[in-house]
Amino acid sequence: MRPVSGQHLPRPVYTRVIQAQAADFKWDDAKKGSLKGTLKFSAKRAGAPIVVYLLRDGGEGKFTVPGALEVRQEGAKFAPNFTVLVKGQTAKFINDEKKDIAHNVYFLGAAEGDLGIFEKGESVQHEFTEAGEVSLHCSIHKNMDGKFFIAPSPAFALVESDAESFSISGVPAGKYKLKTWQKQKRFKDVELEVNIEEGKEAGVTVEMAR
Numbered sequence: 285m286r287p288v289s290g291q292h293l294p295r296p297v298y299t300r301v302i303q304a305q306a307a308d309f310k311w312d313d314a315k316k317g318s319l320k321g322t323l324k325f326s327a328k329r330a331g332a333p334i335v336v337y338l339l340r341d342g343g344e345g346k347f348t349v350p351g352a353l354e355v356r357q358e359g360a361k362f363a364p365n366f367t368v369l370v371k372g373q374t375a376k377f378i379n380d381e382k383k384d385i386a387h388n389v390y391f392l393g394a395a396e397g398d399l400g401i402f403e404k405g406e407s408v409q410h411e412f413t414e415a416g417e418v419s420l421h422c423s424i425h426k427n428m429d430g431k432f433f434i435a436p437s438p439a440f441a442l443v444e445s446d447a448e449s450f451s452i453s454g455v456p457a458g459k460y461k462l463k464t465w466q467k468q469k470r471f472k473d474v475e476l477e478v479n480i481e482e483g484k485e486a487g488v489t490v491e492m493a494r
């Protein structure tokens with residue numbers, strides 16, 4: 285018997301949507317600069333990535349959304365298991381099992397939804413229209429999970445667990461709030477003002493304290 289999709293949804297985990305204003309500003313037409321930064325930690329890091337992202341004062345404006353991200357499911361594992369998408373980007377979940385194994389995808393967090401059950405060789409997709417943290421689950425395989433961070437714009441850097449420096453290029457000149465998101469929260473999240481100037485590389489040190 286086919287399991288009924290969404291039957292065992294746990295209570296949603298509360299995760300705020302990142303509020304980003306709408307604006308007519310056009311990213312592609314803007315004069316650009318870049319940002320280079322270093323993360324400094326007051327204690328040992330969790331073995332998990334950190335995302336540094338920028339929120340533009342006055343609104344994010346219109347930017348080109350990257351093409352669909354493909355997520356595979358062979359062996360009842362989401363691959364990639366974690367990644368950063370950009371607001372408006374689509375994730376396509378592909379059931380590429382070799383055997384007749386069905387999968388489901390439902391997600392909780394900034395976006396919540398259930399894409400139903402799909403068989404070997406089938407795929408489902410979803411456009412993530414809000415920014416924030418989203419956890420991925422399968423109603424058939426309890427241990428199958430993954431995570432997305434949906435960035436509010438393309439101005440972000442994924443800092444892997446063994447890295448401390450980052451750079452973000454192609455950022456429209458202007459004032460921003462730099463924020464952090466941690467896959468495993470161990471430090472206080474940071475909010476800093478940064479100013480991106482045309483043709484220049486701004487520098488920032490991000491202090492991550494407990």
Ligand SMILES: [Cu+2]
Pocket residue numbers: 360386387388422423424425428
């Ligand atoms: Cu599954």
